Amino acid sequence: MARVVIKECGTYQIEQVTEQLNAGMECLGGWDAFVKPGMTVLLKVNLIGPKSPDTAAVTHSEFVRAITRILKQRGCTVWIGDSSGGAIAGTAPTEQSFVVSGLKHVAKEEGAQIKNFDREGVKEVSIQNSSNGRMHLSKPVFQADLVINLPKLKTHSAAMFTGAVKNVFGLVPGLKKADYHRIAPSPEEFGQVIANIHKAISIELHIMDGIMAMQGEGPTAGTVYKANKILISTDPVALDAIASKMIGLEIDDIPILAVARDEMLGEADVGRIVLMGDYQSCPRLEGFRLPRYIRRFKLRNYGFVSTTLEFLKTRPRINLEKCQHCNICVESCPVQVIDQATKAIDYSGCIECMCCHELCGYQAVELCKDNPLAGLLMRVYGALRR
Ligand code: SF4
Ligand code: SF4
Numbered sequence: 001m002a003r004v005v006i007k008e009c010g011t012y013q014i015e016q017v018t019e020q021l022n023a024g025m026e027c028l029g030g031w032d033a034f035v036k037p038g039m040t041v042l043l044k045v046n047l048i049g050p051k052s053p054d055t056a057a058v059t060h061s062e063f064v065r066a067i068t069r070i071l072k073q074r075g076c077t078v079w080i081g082d083s084s085g086g087a088i089a090g091t092a093p094t095e096q097s098f099v100v101s102g103l104k105h106v107a108k109e110e111g112a113q114i115k116n117f118d119r120e121g122v123k124e125v126s127i128q129n130s131s132n133g134r135m136h137l138s139k140p141v142f143q144a145d146l147v148i149n150l151p152k153l154k155t156h157s158a159a160m161f162t163g164a165v166k167n168v169f170g171l172v173p174g175l176k177k178a179d180y181h182r183i184a185p186s187p188e189e190f191g192q193v194i195a196n197i198h199k200a201i202s203i204e205l206h207i208m209d210g211i212m213a214m215q216g217e218g219p220t221a222g223t224v225y226k227a228n229k230i231l232i233s234t235d236p237v238a239l240d241a242i243a244s245k246m247i248g249l250e251i252d253d254i255p256i257l258a259v260a261r262d263e264m265l266g267e268a269d270v271g272r273i274v275l276m277g278d279y280q281s282c283p284r285l286e287g288f289r290l291p292r293y294i295r296r297f298k299l300r301n302y303g304f305v306s307t308t309l310e311f312l313k314t315r316p317r318i319n320l321e322k323c324q325h326c327n328i329c330v331e332s333c334p335v336q337v338i339d340q341a342t343k344a345i346d347y348s349g350c351i352e353c354m355c356c357h358e359l360c361g362y363q364a365v366e367l368c369k370d371n372p373l374a375g376l377l378m379r380v381y382g383a384l385r386r
Helices: 014-027 061-073 094-100 103-110 166-171 176-183 187-200 236-246 255-262 294-299 303-312 328-332 355-359 372-385
Strands: 002-008 040-045 077-082 113-116 122-126 134-138 146-150 152-156 160-162 205-215 223-233 273-277 314-318 365-369
Touching: 002 014, 002 236, 014 061, 014 205, 014 223, 014 273, 040 061, 040 166, 061 077, 061 103, 061 146, 061 205, 077 103, 094 103, 094 113, 103 113, 134 187, 146 166, 152 223, 160 166, 160 236, 160 255, 166 187, 176 187, 187 255, 205 236, 223 236, 236 255, 236 273, 314 355, 328 355, 355 365
Parallel strands: 002 273, 040 077, 040 146, 077 113, 146 205, 152 205
Antiparallel strands: 002 223, 122 134, 152 160, 205 223, 314 365
C-alpha cells in the first residue's frame, strides 16, 4: 500500500525542519533506504518565477537548505534545479528566479550546484500516444543518481491544485512550456502531458514543502496559509491525494490528478493510503481558501450546467491601473492573444491556461466574471449549497 508521512513543522528554522525531515524519513526506512555516499542527488524544486520565499509561491529556500545539508553530510553531491515559467525578452526568467527565491544564495553557502534547466541541454524521450511521439526534457534529471521532488503545497487557478505530480512540468525547459499549453489546452490534455513526463523519468522520493502554503488564486497570486506540514512519500499521486484532501479537494476536482490516477501513476484512493508520522487520519486545513474557479470545475460535468458555464465563466482580465507594462504576459501567452499596446485579451482565441495570471508579478491579471448577474447567481448558488 502507498504510504504518506505527514509531519508537523511550524517554522523554517533549520534545526526544526531537519528534525522533522529526519523523523519523517524514518517512517519510510530512513535516508539510508534512498541515499548512498557518493551519489549525485537532484533536488527538483518549484521555482515558478522570480518570487521570494515569503510569498509561498516557490519551494522555500530554507527547506531546500535543510535537505541539502542532510545530503551533503551523507557524502552526496547536490544539484538544485528547475526551469521557471513565462518569458522576459524572449527567455525564461529562471536565472533571476534562482536569485530572488534565495536558492542561489543557499546553494553557494551549502556547496550545492544550481542547475538552470534552460541551459543544461535536453534528452529526447519517446512518448506513447502523444501527437509527435517524443518530448525533450532537461538532461540533469537523467544524469543524477537520485531525483528528489520538492513541490510546494499550493492552489492553482487553472489546475485547482499543484503539488508533486504537476511539479515535473519544470523539466520542460524554457519557452517550450508554452508549446505544451498550446497543444494541450484542456486540463485533461495537459494532465496527459504531465503523465507522459512521469512515465519518461524516475523520481523515487517526493517531499512537499507545506509549511507555508498558498491559498486562493495560486500558484503565484494567492495568499499565504500557515499549514505547518511536511509531506513525504515515494508515490506522487498518493502524496497529492492526501495534500488535496487536506485543503478540501477531491481527485476529480483536479484533472491532472484524475489523469495520473487513470494512467496508474500511483494510488489516488485515500482509503488505500497508509498515513504515517503525526497523523493516522487526514487532517483538514480549516479556512483554507480554494481558487474562485472551483465552483465551475465542480459543476462542469453536470449536463445543462456545463453549457450555462460558458455564460458564467471566469476569465483573465488585465487591470490597467495595476499593470506595469512589463509584457511578461504578452510574451508568455501560448496563443499570443494579448494586445501589447492595449493589454486587451482576444477571448475568441484564449485557451484559458491562466499563464498570464500565473506569471504577472504585479497581480494585474485578475480573474473576473464576465457578467455581474452571473457572478451574483454563482454566489447565491454557492450559499444555497453550503
Ligand atoms: S499585466 Fe502584468 S505581466 Fe502583463 S504587462 Fe501588465 S504587469 Fe506585465
Ligand atoms: S490570455 Fe492568458 S489565459 Fe488566455 S491563452 Fe493567453 S495566457 Fe492563457
